[in-house]
Amino acid sequence: MSVNEASRWNPVDYAANAAFVPALGAPVLALLAPQTGERILDIGCGDGVLTERIVATGATVVGVDGSPEMVAAARARGIDAHVVDAQALPFGPEFDAAFSNAALHWMLDKGAVARGVFAALKPGGRYVGEMGGAGNIATLRAGLRQAVGEMGYTPPAGDPQWYPDVADFTDTYAAAGFSDVRAELIERPTPVPAGLAEWFRTFRMGFLDQSGVPPDARDPLAACAAAIAEGGLPRDADGTILADYVRLRFSMRKPD
Numbered sequence: 507m508s509v510n511e512a513s514r515w516n517p518v519d520y521a522a523n524a525a526f527v528p529a530l531g532a533p534v535l536a537l538l539a540p541q542t543g544e545r546i547l548d549i550g551c552g553d554g555v556l557t558e559r560i561v562a563t564g565a566t567v568v569g570v571d572g573s574p575e576m577v578a579a580a581r582a583r584g585i586d587a588h589v590v591d592a593q594a595l596p597f598g599p600e601f602d603a604a605f606s607n608a609a610l611h612w613m614l615d616k617g618a619v620a621r622g623v624f625a626a627l628k629p630g631g632r633y634v635g636e637m638g639g640a641g642n643i644a645t646l647r648a649g650l651r652q653a654v655g656e657m658g659y660t661p662p663a664g665d666p667q668w669y670p671d672v673a674d675f676t677d678t679y680a681a682a683g684f685s686d687v688r689a690e691l692i693e694r695p696t697p698v699p700a701g702l703a704e705w706f707r708t709f710r711m712g713f714l715d716q717s718g719v720p721p722d723a724r725d726p727l728a729a730c731a732a733a734i735a736e737g738g739l740p741r742d743a744d745g746t747i748l749a750d751y752v753r754l755r756f757s758m759r760k761p762d
């Protein structure tokens with residue numbers, strides 16, 4: 507299986523509209539607890555903003571990402587990043603730990619990812635991360651699908667992400683050989699500082715490609731999707747819309 511066509515990223519838009527993604531990765535970074543001198547693999551490292559924070563702890567970090575544009579942005583930041591499909595990780599048992607934030611749900615061959623991370627870890631190595639979980643951004647996804655249909659385009663038949671529940675996730679990783687597989691779903695209503703229309707343009711570029719939406723129709727379509735979704739979402743005390751994020755946070759280890 508190749509890199510998911512729904513996963514398409516523009517690093518400039520990502521920096522402008524998605525900075526909350528690496529910023530909200532702080533708790534899972536704390537769970538990783540990187541140590542000086544450790545060798546750590548960051549799976550789906552994106553533009554490397556969060557990777558840089560692992561490097562700052564004194565660990566040696568290798569980032570892999572399927573997007574050449576995001577890898578270029580990470581390299582520009584000084585990260586040792588490589589264009590690699592994480593569904594075909596090429597590593598032997600060389601890492602003390604593996605980490606991933608907001609990326610695994612784009613990788614539809616979940617078993618291949620699990621087996622590749624297992625192979626990349628030293629015996630006893632730990633794997634910690636966070637991804638979209640069951641129910642993630644359901645209102646945003648429904649709003650976009652409705653807007654695509656109302657504007658006369660045809661969205662892809664299924665949902666092009668894997669947003670697992672706890673059992674699906676833990677079964678997948680236990681089957682790859684991991685032990686102490688722990689996962690929890692965390693509802694995280696999330697302010698989207700740039701607004702929902704920018705969210706759709708940034709996070710669903712590939713979905714709009716797959717739906718056949720031409721460039722000049724993207725802004726009106728994103729505005730339409732935002733108007734639909736806003737009706738179903740709460741606001742915080744300042745009136746900022748809260749997107750219906752649900753995260754699945756996990757930890758596990760490779761047996762000794």
Ligand SMILES: C[S@@+](CC[C@H](N)C(=O)[O-])C[C@H]1O[C@@H](n2cnc3c(N)ncnc32)[C@H](O)[C@@H]1O
Pocket residue numbers: 508509510513515527528531549550551552553554555556570571572573576590591592593606607608609610612613
């Ligand atoms: C939302 S970004 C998260 C980036 C970063 N981890 C962060 O916290 O900001 C998701 C990343 O997953 C990457 N990705 C998607 N499918 C992938 C695959 N099959 N192999 C490697 N990376 C992939 C995308 O290219 C994108 O950079």
